[in-house]
Each structure stands twice: as structure tokens, then as C-alpha cells.
Amino acid sequence: MRIVLVGPPGAGKGTQATRLAEKLRIPHISTGDLFRANISRQTELGKLAKSYMDAGNLVPDEVTIAMAKDRMSQPDAENGFLLDGFPRNVSQAEALDELLKAEGIKLDAVLDLEAPEDEVVKRIAGRRVCRKDSAHVFHVTYSPPKQDGVCDYCGGELYQRDDDSEETVRTRLEVYHTQTEPIIDYYRAQGLVVTISAMGPVDEVTSRALEALKSGQ
Ligand code: AMP
Numbered sequence: 001m002r003i004v005l006v007g008p009p010g011a012g013k014g015t016q017a018t019r020l021a022e023k024l025r026i027p028h029i030s031t032g033d034l035f036r037a038n039i040s041r042q043t044e045l046g047k048l049a050k051s052y053m054d055a056g057n058l059v060p061d062e063v064t065i066a067m068a069k070d071r072m073s074q075p076d077a078e079n080g081f082l083l084d085g086f087p088r089n090v091s092q093a094e095a096l097d098e099l100l101k102a103e104g105i106k107l108d109a110v111l112d113l114e115a116p117e118d119e120v121v122k123r124i125a126g127r128r129v130c131r132k133d134s135a136h137v138f139h140v141t142y143s144p145p146k147q148d149g150v151c152d153y154c155g156g157e158l159y160q161r162d163d164d165s166e167e168t169v170r171t172r173l174e175v176y177h178t179q180t181e182p183i184i185d186y187y188r189a190q191g192l193v194v195t196i197s198a199m200g201p202v203d204e205v206t207s208r209a210l211e212a213l214k215s216g217q
Pocket of ligand 1: 031058087
């Protein structure tokens with residue numbers, strides 16, 4: 001399957017993408033994770049991306065699209081992928097369409113995770129991520145680690161993402177509404193959008209997502 005995941009920051013895209021990719025046996029491709037990996041390796045791309053990310057803005061399309069294309073052309077993505085955080089505006093969606101068209105392939109679904117704004121703000125403010133593996137995510141109140149600041153799964157250090165500060169979150173939400181939300185209409189016109197609620201326990205959201213993808217509604 002070829003799936004795009006959309007939803008506001010804090011809706012749980014990363015958490016759900018990891019779980020869905022495992023169940024569907026397709027690679028989870030997160031442009032945010034790819035940028036963060038570049039930042040920790042201190043590459044030129046990482047240096048460029050960091051200034052935009054820290055401010056809560058989108059990294060320019062040219063570099064983002066090139067990076068996403070490169071990742072999608074890896075052998076593990078040949079038979080499917082779950083895109084998390086890409087595309088994030090209409091021109092990226094158009095670039096993805098062109099790329100898929102050139103390969104003679106199509107998206108199967110665009111999964112839209114819905115969550116109320118006050119909830120996503122609470123989720124982001126308390127989010128703590130493992131330095132060793134960004135799929136290991138905790139929340140200081142909703143899912144605290146057994147030991148403060150330490151990952152339950154691998155013992156890695158838990159930290160708050162630079163762009164999870166309250167001020168940056170406001171910008172990220174605004175960017176989501178103005179730039180990313182329009183892609184939902186773009187894909188709705190192609191009959192691809194499946195909307196589910198991202199509220200409730202993580203397992204329930206995953207089941208809801210799998211069910212919705214199966215029935216295509
Ligand atoms: P995420 O981990 O998906 O929340 O992304 C974190 C940050 O990385 C975003 O706030 C953007 O600054 C940047 N980013 C991730 N994906 C994209 C994208 N498709 N286009 C532009 N910037 C992106």
C-alpha cells in the first residue's frame with residue numbers, strides 16, 4: 001500500500017505511522033525524522049533545515065522534495081510506503097503526484113488524523129522523545145516513562161524537541177492550517193481521503209486506522 005498520513009502536529013502521526021507501517025509491512029518515511037537525522041550528523045542539509053524547523057516553519061520545497069524522492073527510491077519502498085509529514089503543502093503534493101505518475105503508480109489512501117487544537121497543544125507540551133530512537137515517544141502525564149528522563153525500551157535519554165516549545169507550536173499549528181490543510185481538499189478531489197479521530201488510547205486509534213484503510217472510508 002502507498003499511504004500518506006496527514007494531521008496537525010501532536011495528532012500522533014509518528015506514533016501511528018510506526019505502528020501502521022509495521023502492521024502493513026511497509027517502510028515508515030518521515031521527512032521530520034530524515035531532517036533530524038541530518039541535524040545530528042551535522043550535514044549541510046541538516047544545518048539548513050534546523051533554522052526553519054526551530055522556528056516552526058517548513059523547510060524549502062526544493063530540498064524537501066529531493067530528500068523525499070531519494071528516500072522513496074530506496075529498494076525497501078518499491079512495493080509501498082507510509083509517508084509521515086510529506087507532502088506538507090500543495091506544491092509538494094503536486095511533485096509527489098508527478099513522481100508517482102512517472103513510475104506508473106498511485107496512492108491508495110490519505111489518512112487524515114483529526115484532533116482538537118487544545119488536545120494537540122497538551123500532547124506536544126508534554127512530549128518527550130528518545131534520543132536513540134524517535135519512535136520511542138512518551139508524555140510526562142499521559143504515558144510517563146518508568147524512570148524520569150530515561151527511555152523504557154532502550155535506556156536512551158529522553159528530551160523535548162527544540163520545536164516543541166509553546167511558542168514554536170503556535171507557529172507550527174498556523175503553518176498546518178494555512179499550508180498543509182489545503183492538501184486534504186487536493187486529495188479529496190482524488191477520492192483518497194479517509195478521516196479518523198486521533199483521540200483515545202493509542203491502540204484504539206491504530207485499530208480505527210486499519211479498519212478505515214481496509215474499508216476505504
Ligand atoms: P515533524 O517531525 O513531521 O513534526 O516535522 C518537524 C519539522 O520538520 C517541521 O515543523 C518542518 O520544519 C520540517 N519538515 C518536516 N517535513 C517537512 C516537509 N514535508 N516540508 C517542509 N518541512 C518539513
